[in-house]
Amino acid sequence: MQNIQATTPLTTNTMTRGNITYPIQPSTSLSAFGVQPPTLPANSLYSQDKKPLPDVRSEISALREEITQLKSRLDDNDEEVDSKVDRLVSADAKLEKNFLYDMERLKQELRADVKALKQEIHSNLESLKQELRSEITTNRMQIQRLEYLNAKTWNQAAHSSNRVLRNPLSKDHEYLTIWFVSIKDGQYFASDPTQTGPDRLR
Incomplete structure (x- = not known):
């Protein structure tokens, strides 16, 4: 050991075992000490014939x-989607509010139309009733006048002919000799000479 230290120059390369x-001299092989160097792959970082790695920093x-x-x-898409959803919700609420408002307004208009129609029908019915009453009254007066004229005509005919005449307005088609006609309370009474007492007036 001492001979090795004496004959071997000092270097900065040493090996501890x-x-x-x-x-270790620069030319000294590790195999001289029984150490086999590891076999490295061709593209290893410690391989002498390794290829340069690409610079991926810019790519990263x-x-x-x-x-x-x-x-x-x-x-941005989330914010846009949220904004669209908010607008849709607001538009839906607005449409629902407008729909309810339109429905309520339509109900009020229908109620007003029905009320006006009822009033118009009632007014027309009252007017029709008054017209009917007026026509009935007029017809009654015309009938009474026609009855009076008819009785007067038959009375004049009876006076002129002095014979039994047939009154076409008589329901029972009786043949009477009418001498005169009296009017009382809108009714006429004819004198029948064939009867005596109260039965003379018919």
Whole structure:
């Protein structure tokens, strides 16, 4: 051991095995000490014939920028979707409010139309009743006048002919000799000479 230390120049390259430190010359192979160097792959970082790795930092930065942009777009889309949903909800509420308002207004208009129609029908009925009453009164007066004229005509005919005449307005078609006609309370009474007492007036 001492001979090795004496004959071997000091170098900065040493090798420790157990408790003993061995100096290693630059040309000294590890195999001389029983150490086999590991077999490295051809593209290893420690391989002498390794190929240079590509610079992926710019690519990573670009991917990070793209991810940031995608996140920003997603956030913008979320805000846009939320805004659209809010607008739809507001429009739906507005439509519902307008629909309820229109329904209530339509109900009020229908009630007013029905009320006006009832009043018009009632007024027309009252007017029709008055017209009917007036026509009935007029017809009664005309009938009474016709009866009076008819009785007067038959009375004059009886006076002129002095014979039994047939009154076409008589329901029982009796043949009477009418001498005179008296009017009382809108009714006429004819004198029948064939009867005596109260029965003379018919």
